[in-house]
Amino acid sequence: MQKIHLLLKKEELNEEKIESGKKIAVVLDVLLATTTITSALHNGAKEVIPVMNSEEALEVAKAIPANDCVIAGEYEAKPIDGFVYPSPTLISKMIKDKTLILSTTNGTVALRKSAGATKVFIAALVNNPYVAKAIQKEKEAETIVVVCSGNSTGFSLEDFYGAGHFIQCLVGNQREEYELTDSALAALMFYQGRVEASKQTLADSFVGRMFTRHEGEEDLQLAAEKGAIDLVPILKDGKVVCSGKGIEVKTNN
Template sequence: MTKIHLLMKKEEIKEEKMAAGNKIAVVLDVLLATTTIVSALKDGAKEVIPVLHSCEALGVTKKFSKGEYVLAGELEARPIDGFVYPSPTLISEKIKGKTLILSTTNGTVALRKSAQAERVYIGSLLNNPAVASSLQHCMDDHTILIICSGNSGETSLEDFYGAGHLIDCLQKQREYKLTDAAKTALYFYRSQDDSYEVLLDSYVGRLLEKHNQHPDLKVAASKGITSIVPILTEGRVTVEPTLSRKID
């Protein structure tokens, strides 16, 4: 039986262990990196390139012509000079047909640290049902690692909730063997009725509310609104058409 293991923050990722065995990673940064990635691809982005920091992001831009990309990023939730803030609603207006170069404190770092897994999925409340649909074909000798990016070394409420949502979606498809951490996330998710209120009550959610970013919170709290399944391959996130699943 396929096992589901949960990591609570990016600092728990061991890159050498990620490369060993048959590991499938699903990275979550609900507020906001993976939500922004999924949203951008849904809105027509060509691809997303997650980077470790702003210096790397600026280096990546040199490979593109002006007008071919959107450079977005934050550091410790603060805007970076010359970067678009990585807001799903803000990026949606300018991303169609372009590459999103994205630098964030937690989510893009978690993605890069997970890159040695056999396959790396990008999850969010927006597309967790679609990701779960793709994962149902996972062989029993594989381990699914659900990775909460967390918040600068701390557990984040919104990622824990998002992990529970994904596990709930997976459990509706087939039976899995859950670790205690995975069970805890599942029970927490099932005890909550309002995804928006959970996100709003988180540390990052309160920061977004303080800066009047309610539209981004509403986007991030939207469950199952897209069937795209983004995958990280050789440093680039694209939608794998053969893995996309229709959500009824």
């Protein structure tokens, strides 16, 4: 029986524990890093390189011709000078056949801290059903660690909701095959109570309210579209690439 555990924020990640045993990490930053990554790959990005901060982003960029990459990032929700803001709808217009170098306060840090897991999947509402379907085939994994990246306040409502949606997609009607920790069960129950309210839940969150104030409606709408992108991004050798596409799943969860 596989165990599903949920971490409520990136600060709960223990890199030594994530490396021990056969663990799969599923990282969510619904607003906005994992939605941006998935969208960028969907729109033709060659790969996405998540970095810890802007300094590392600039260092990584030195090895890639300027015309072949897009450097995007934010720090504490504010744009970084000289970087493209990591808006999925904005980046989609400029990313085809390029590498996205991405620095965010929470999502890319959570990804990097999860790198020691046996496999690291990138998930969001837009691709949760497809990631869940791929993970259902990972029978050797002992624990599936679902990581909410969180935000400046710590707990992130949109990541908690997204985690619940992912867990629903994963377990479906086969609850007896999984052991859910209390945190994982809480996210699942929260999601089940708001199945039809994805956009409203995101809009009501701390970060969602910031989006509304700063004309981020288009990104908010995209992030709320459950199952809209049929990609399964994974972190491999420090880069996010697609491990699967077009997996047939039902997306009415």
